[in-house]
Amino acid sequence: MVTYLDFVVLSHHFGRPLGITSVCSAHPYVIEAALRNGQALHTPVLIEATCNQVNQYGGYTGMTPADFVRYVERIAEKVGFPREHLLLGGDHLGPLVWANEPAESAMEKARVLVKAYTEAGFRKIHLDCSMPCADDRDFSPAVVAERAAELAQVVESTCRTAGLPLPKYVIGTEVPPAGGARAEAEILRVTRPEDAAETIALTRAAFFKRGLETAWERVIALVVQPGVEFGDHEIHVYCREEAQALSRFIESQPGLVYEAHSTDYQPRDALRALVKDHFAILKVGPALTFALREAVFALATIEDWVCDSPSHILETLEATMLANPVYWQKYYSGDERARRVARRYSFSDRIRYYWSAPAVEQAFEHLRANLNRVSIPLALLSQYLPEQYRKVRDGQLDNRFDALVLDKIQSVLEDYNAACGVKAEDE
Numbered sequence: 001m002v003t004y005l006d007f008v009v010l011s012h013h014f015g016r017p018l019g020i021t022s023v024c025s026a027h028p029y030v031i032e033a034a035l036r037n038g039q040a041l042h043t044p045v046l047i048e049a050t051c052n053q054v055n056q057y058g059g060y061t062g063m064t065p066a067d068f069v070r071y072v073e074r075i076a077e078k079v080g081f082p083r084e085h086l087l088l089g090g091d092h093l094g095p096l097v098w099a100n101e102p103a104e105s106a107m108e109k110a111r112v113l114v115k116a117y118t119e120a121g122f123r124k125i126h127l128d129c130s131m132p133c134a135d136d137r138d139f140s141p142a143v144v145a146e147r148a149a150e151l152a153q154v155v156e157s158t159c160r161t162a163g164l165p166l167p168k169y170v171i172g173t174e175v176p177p178a179g180g181a182r183a184e185a186e187i188l189r190v191t192r193p194e195d196a197a198e199t200i201a202l203t204r205a206a207f208f209k210r211g212l213e214t215a216w217e218r219v220i221a222l223v224v225q226p227g228v229e230f231g232d233h234e235i236h237v238y239c240r241e242e243a244q245a246l247s248r249f250i251e252s253q254p255g256l257v258y259e260a261h262s263t264d265y266q267p268r269d270a271l272r273a274l275v276k277d278h279f280a281i282l283k284v285g286p287a288l289t290f291a292l293r294e295a296v297f298a299l300a301t302i303e304d305w306v307c308d309s310p311s312h313i314l315e316t317l318e319a320t321m322l323a324n325p326v327y328w329q330k331y332y333s334g335d336e337r338a339r340r341v342a343r344r345y346s347f348s349d350r351i352r353y354y355w356s357a358p359a360v361e362q363a364f365e366h367l368r369a370n371l372n373r374v375s376i377p378l379a380l381l382s383q384y385l386p387e388q389y390r391k392v393r394d395g396q397l398d399n400r401f402d403a404l405v406l407d408k409i410q411s412v413l414e415d416y417n418a419a420c421g422v423k424a425e426d427e
Helices: 004-014 028-041 065-079 103-120 141-162 193-209 240-250 268-276 286-306 313-323 336-345 350-354 358-372 378-384 386-393 401-420
Strands: 020-023 045-050 086-093 124-127 168-172 219-223 257-260 279-284
Touching (some): 004 020, 004 279, 020 028, 028 045, 028 401, 065 086, 086 103, 124 141, 141 193, 168 193, 193 219, 193 240, 279 286, 279 401, 286 350, 286 358, 286 401, 313 350, 313 358, 386 401
Parallel strands (some): 020 279, 045 086, 124 168, 257 279
């Protein structure tokens, strides 16, 4: 069955290169913004969940794959977005969450993981076994490929047993396995074409060894490092010159494009250059929740000016993060001032893990109720949300909490729309 993903891939070999935005977030406002964006564009929407975010044990969201599908479908129903245009992907599916265990137990849990994702309705499966397990002594690219093929066999068997549509696969990773470059290296190294070729050759051989020739035909993309990344306060912007050889290489691989991770905060021109260079699938997540946070912080400041009983959401977030530092402590360094700034404003946006905490949810709803009970002064909107102010002033946007927050997130998605070669009818 030909899908929109196939259409995007074919465009890179037979026409003007198109892209697709891969929204990797579990926040309801981000998902709603993505679905409304798809409505305006009349295009499918790709939403992905990662293995640590959603798994058979609940992940950090508390959701299993089936839970996540129902969750997204409820938002789609609220928005009126057609279910048949919703594409669901599983990201970094493999033993990552259990890499501190022996390979046998980690891979057994990975097999259960991909089976659960497949049964739940995910049809874009990123197989990633690039991380060594606790007892791996001879960990090599060949081992990575064998484990990926093992998981693909589980997916194929699950689909055939349950009569489910067969998925599209993504292979590879943006971070080399142990012994290669580190994610925190000062110099970000673009994947070498010969390493990309090795990944493809080894994985193809592993698939064929297991009789998965038809499954290999549905491998549509390879994850590599194009030279894009972000940290707490810095952004590595895509440089076409450094990725030219990598871009040319994929042109010789029929039916394949690249998937680019960590494209958050890239300028619009850089995103468009990525798509032109065959990085057709652009993953984004923290930049969207970063925009959400910017909107909430701005609206909380307005709230302090116009409401008698403010929500104190900023203080609630800080207290919640300090009480449970597991999601930020090992990621932020420096003195207490630097860590305090990072907790609130880092591009890494570790604050995104705390929006679902009960106290934060309560403060969020308090803020929302407060601002929906008043008429937000345009002068304050101009001060703290100037882009949304102009739209409200010109009659293009409702001066309401939800509309303002969703539009702030949408402003990020507009850069991806332009990069991917799609736009709304009224543009």
